[in-house]
Amino acid sequence: MVTRPPEHEIVDERARPVLDRLHAQDAAERAAGLPQEERIRALTPATGAFLYAALLALRPPLIFEAGSAVGYSTIWLALAARTYGGRVIGSEVRPERVAAANANLTEAGLQEVATVLRGDAADLVRQFDGIGFLFLDAEKDDYGRLFLAGIDRVVPGGLIVADNVISHDCREYQALVRSRPDVYTVTLAFERGLEWTIKRW
Numbered sequence: 001m002v003t004r005p006p007e008h009e010i011v012d013e014r015a016r017p018v019l020d021r022l023h024a025q026d027a028a029e030r031a032a033g034l035p036q037e038e039r040i041r042a043l044t045p046a047t048g049a050f051l052y053a054a055l056l057a058l059r060p061p062l063i064f065e066a067g068s069a070v071g072y073s074t075i076w077l078a079l080a081a082r083t084y085g086g087r088v089i090g091s092e093v094r095p096e097r098v099a100a101a102n103a104n105l106t107e108a109g110l111q112e113v114a115t116v117l118r119g120d121a122a123d124l125v126r127q128f129d130g131i132g133f134l135f136l137d138a139e140k141d142d143y144g145r146l147f148l149a150g151i152d153r154v155v156p157g158g159l160i161v162a163d164n165v166i167s168h169d170c171r172e173y174q175a176l177v178r179s180r181p182d183v184y185t186v187t188l189a190f191e192r193g194l195e196w197t198i199k200r201w
């Protein structure tokens with residue numbers, strides 16, 4: 001049997017207990033069978049570690065996240081951004097989750113790197129420019145709208161990643177990105193499925 005090293009080994013001492021706590025919360029909520037709207041629906045740790053690794057290579061100065069929940073994914077993005085001086089803007093519609101996400105970022109020592117804003121990601125993304133990495137992790141049937149709101153804000157060569165494209169039916173979104181000549185897209189069968197879309201030069 002192949003044993004995998006734990007992905008959390010790569011993160012620092014302050015962020016690690018926060019990531020572990022939020023991952024445990026997510027697992028407990030799933031095990032209890034809570035309805036979707038009551039769960040934090042965090043990334044898998046392997047997905048967080050994979051995005052972290054991609055960001056170390058790409059080094060986008062500005063990262064925008066659509067759908068931060070309580071900040072589990074935001075912490076992974078911020079850990080990577082901190083290594084090269086980037087910053088992360090998260091977004092979340094539910095005010096109690098915005099507060100929790102920012103408290104979790106502070107507890108993880110990442111409040112200088114990342115902030116989660118309250119509101120619809122489609123409205124918020126339009127307030128920024130020069131986005132090098134756009135991460136879509138809000139409602140799956142809303143990915144198309146969020147992509148269309150953000151694509152003009154993404155720099156040429158920028159990356160747009162949507163999570164859950166295998167665990168959920170995201171065919172409409174996948175057809176949208178495949179229909180556009182200004183992007184190149186590939187579906188990565190990793191964990192819950194990542195749609196990996198590059199804005200062409």
Ligand SMILES: C[S@@+](CC[C@H](N)C(=O)[O-])C[C@H]1O[C@@H](n2cnc3c(N)ncnc32)[C@H](O)[C@@H]1O
Pocket residue numbers: 040041042043066067068069070071072073074091092093094097119120121122137138139142
């Ligand atoms: C799958 S969870 C995000 C999980 C988070 N990315 C993580 O891995 O920790 C989706 C979140 O998106 C939020 N959301 C839904 N629609 C949104 C929108 N239009 N703009 C911003 N947030 C939204 C939901 O309230 C929910 O907390």
